[in-house]
Amino acid sequence: MYEHDYxxxxxxxxxxxxxxxxxxxxxxxxxxxLLEHHGSVDWKLxxxxxxxx
Numbered sequence: 001m002y003e004h005d006y007x008x009x010x011x012x013x014x015x016x017x018x019x020x021x022x023x024x025x026x027x028x029x030x031x032x033x034l035l036e037h038h039g040s041v042d043w044k045l046x047x048x049x050x051x052x053x
Contacts, residue, residue: 031046
């Protein structure tokens with residue numbers, strides 16, 4: 001399991017990283033459950049369950 005810094009400050013935004021945000025704990029857990037259920041082969045399917053990402 002990975003230990004994320006969810007509450008820490010984000011790095012300065014640059015043109016290259018504009019608009020990217022950290023994953024919330026809820027999003028992270030949802031992704032983990034999707035991977036357990038569907039595996040890591042069909043990322044298009046998994047992405048369909050995470051519309052805001």
